[in-house]
Amino acid sequence: MKPFPFLRSAIGVCLVAAAHQLSAETVWVDTLDLKTAIQDYGTATSKVSLDGNPLMIAGRTFARGFATHAEGWLAIQLDGKARTFSAQVGIDDEVKGKPGGTAEFVVLGDEVKLWSSGLMRLGDAAKTCEVPLAGVKRLELVVTDGEDNNYYDHANWAEAKIETDGATTFATIARISGVPYILTPPAPASPRINGASVFGVRPGSPFLFTVPVTGQRPMTFSASGLPEGLQINAQSGRITGRLAVAGTFAVTLRAENALGRAEKKFRIICGERIALTPPMGWNSWNCFAGEVTADRVKRAADTLVKTGLINHGWTYINVDDFWQNHRGSKDPTLTGPTRDAQGNIQPNVRFGDMKALADYVHELGLKIGLYSSPGPWTCGGCAGSYGHELQDAQAYAEWGFDYLKYDWCSYGGIADGLAADDPKVPSVHWGKGESDLAIAQAPYALMGEALHRQPRDIVYSLCQYGMSDVWKWGDTVGGHSWRTTNDISGTWKSMSGIALAQDKAAPFAQPGNWNDPDMLILGYIGWGNPQPTRLTPDEQYLHFSLWCLFSSPLLIGCDMEKLDDFTLSLLTNDEVIAINQDPLGRQATCVDTVGDVRVYLKKLEDGSVAVGFCNFGRQPAELKYERFAHLGLSGRHTVRDLWRQQEVGTIEAGRDGWPLTIPTHGIVLVKIAPVPVPPAQASATPAPASTKLPAKP
Numbered sequence: 001m002k003p004f005p006f007l008r009s010a011i012g013v014c015l016v017a018a019a020h021q022l023s024a025e026t027v028w029v030d031t032l033d034l035k036t037a038i039q040d041y042g043t044a045t046s047k048v049s050l051d052g053n054p055l056m057i058a059g060r061t062f063a064r065g066f067a068t069h070a071e072g073w074l075a076i077q078l079d080g081k082a083r084t085f086s087a088q089v090g091i092d093d094e095v096k097g098k099p100g101g102t103a104e105f106v107v108l109g110d111e112v113k114l115w116s117s118g119l120m121r122l123g124d125a126a127k128t129c130e131v132p133l134a135g136v137k138r139l140e141l142v143v144t145d146g147e148d149n150n151y152y153d154h155a156n157w158a159e160a161k162i163e164t165d166g167a168t169t170f171a172t173i174a175r176i177s178g179v180p181y182i183l184t185p186p187a188p189a190s191p192r193i194n195g196a197s198v199f200g201v202r203p204g205s206p207f208l209f210t211v212p213v214t215g216q217r218p219m220t221f222s223a224s225g226l227p228e229g230l231q232i233n234a235q236s237g238r239i240t241g242r243l244a245v246a247g248t249f250a251v252t253l254r255a256e257n258a259l260g261r262a263e264k265k266f267r268i269i270c271g272e273r274i275a276l277t278p279p280m281g282w283n284s285w286n287c288f289a290g291e292v293t294a295d296r297v298k299r300a301a302d303t304l305v306k307t308g309l310i311n312h313g314w315t316y317i318n319v320d321d322f323w324q325n326h327r328g329s330k331d332p333t334l335t336g337p338t339r340d341a342q343g344n345i346q347p348n349v350r351f352g353d354m355k356a357l358a359d360y361v362h363e364l365g366l367k368i369g370l371y372s373s374p375g376p377w378t379c380g381g382c383a384g385s386y387g388h389e390l391q392d393a394q395a396y397a398e399w400g401f402d403y404l405k406y407d408w409c410s411y412g413g414i415a416d417g418l419a420a421d422d423p424k425v426p427s428v429h430w431g432k433g434e435s436d437l438a439i440a441q442a443p444y445a446l447m448g449e450a451l452h453r454q455p456r457d458i459v460y461s462l463c464q465y466g467m468s469d470v471w472k473w474g475d476t477v478g479g480h481s482w483r484t485t486n487d488i489s490g491t492w493k494s495m496s497g498i499a500l501a502q503d504k505a506a507p508f509a510q511p512g513n514w515n516d517p518d519m520l521i522l523g524y525i526g527w528g529n530p531q532p533t534r535l536t537p538d539e540q541y542l543h544f545s546l547w548c549l550f551s552s553p554l555l556i557g558c559d560m561e562k563l564d565d566f567t568l569s570l571l572t573n574d575e576v577i578a579i580n581q582d583p584l585g586r587q588a589t590c591v592d593t594v595g596d597v598r599v600y601l602k603k604l605e606d607g608s609v610a611v612g613f614c615n616f617g618r619q620p621a622e623l624k625y626e627r628f629a630h631l632g633l634s635g636r637h638t639v640r641d642l643w644r645q646q647e648v649g650t651i652e653a654g655r656d657g658w659p660l661t662i663p664t665h666g667i668v669l670v671k672i673a674p675v676p677v678p679p680a681q682a683s684a685t686p687a688p689a690s691t692k693l694p695a696k697p
């Protein structure tokens, strides 16, 4: 039997907690430490469903067992002391009426599949799982999303228990995935100006751009060519002010410290288009989900500065769902009026003063975003903007927000003709928007117009999962970015599946319009239960590189206070980020496939190309790449390894093949630039290709 692919990464054994003993022969899994379980939503619960109800599968209740969510994983160290594992598995009845609710339950022993439920749907009777475990050292209980998506996949392992050979205690296992290796060289101590080289602003809007510079502090900043109305603060490097009239302004930015000085050309384009390079920042959803608070948001902002991420261009601090009050939660911090008597949206008590929060973030030189839905309710069931679009846009502008993520969710009920106050309006429902273009566009055009009327620039991010090919019309409703797929979850399968689905939207990427494959799943993520990412280090290199090649908005989704050196190294490679921020604004597409290796190419403003050789296969790939015509290359080129920030030599397209070794689920990311041929040498015989990329450490 094949090892289960979801679990091929190395497993680090960390004995976390001992089980309680029920009898010498039976260990109930619901007595183990379930905190080590990994799942795409919520936390594993003992003896109750994910939402805290009695465990119930197709009308049958169970007193024992545990509940998880696809994609879910729990591992138990057995050391050969168990005889059998048994359980009654199925989808919990609590998700009745919701979309999704399909999963497959899989049992693995020492990475070998021992049992599978097959695809299970809501309403299917519980299936009996009985697995002999003689000699098995490590048991893994896995729930996959059933090959669709993970929506409402509330999955119960009811009556889960292990019969033992005298052992009275077992421990669950925390997973680590591979040994991280850092390629990003440390930034020099002398100043280096990073980040975007072009910036868009509308006439009259407040201007804020913090020049991102690495290097030792203290540092002084200056700029020449700044148009009237703008000034730079010499200590903080922040450019502020307002521009009265449209125009393009060529500016030179300068930074100086005791060790040297740096200079960079910068274009300010004052006109109707903003977000001229993909927005970069942090969003609360992938780590805190419904547990977000103003305090956590402030700490994320503080950390973005303290870790130096701000010096690499990271700018936005985005509050996702759950800053508003909820339609029916019993949590006192989410209970309260959704709007006041005048219809003004009310933040919940976790947030209180939204203006104070925005001021706090701006004081740090950063920008701030938030989230709403065109329906009466957001996806999490909090107050949406339906019927209050202009009023909400005004509130966001008055508070000082710079970014809005606008979700679809309960608008599906409106699209289907339900009244906004109808209690049947579901929180998550696609409705006719999926088939009717005018219905799909209407709520986004309405909010787009409301935002456009505000006297400040608000980046408008459409979050409707790619319905009705949003990339074809997102620009016409005022959008600056749009999600192209369903939510990313924390797995290789989800990330790679999303990556492979991007090409269709690529021609629509341009300055001010970005296809959004969803947030980064690096660092500690976990929708209310942050755990280290399940991606291996190679998968993380591939993930970040691809999002850069795709010109995707880069939104860190992790708990910022748990950033480790490796994750930080992935987020601070200025040459890799420069690919994302390239002013030409093209999106890479797959231009060639060699076995499991897909070759993604992005054209850059300076005439060079960024190329990612991406190995989606399960083995390291060794190849001699020869099909330079697929890359549009002829003649002699220099090759630069972007992660290592090193020149690796030259290639002569059409001559020798180029030897490449690409790790499993990894990437070789290079920049290839033509070598100008001086006329006198044009006919001389070119030297053979000399490029050999360094091997992975």
Ligand code: GAL
Residues within 6 Å of the ligand: 285, 320, 321, 371, 378, 379, 380, 407, 408, 409, 463, 486, 487
């Ligand atoms: C989803 C969206 C997520 C998050 C969530 C909040 O629809 O895709 O990114 O915003 O809603 O409830």
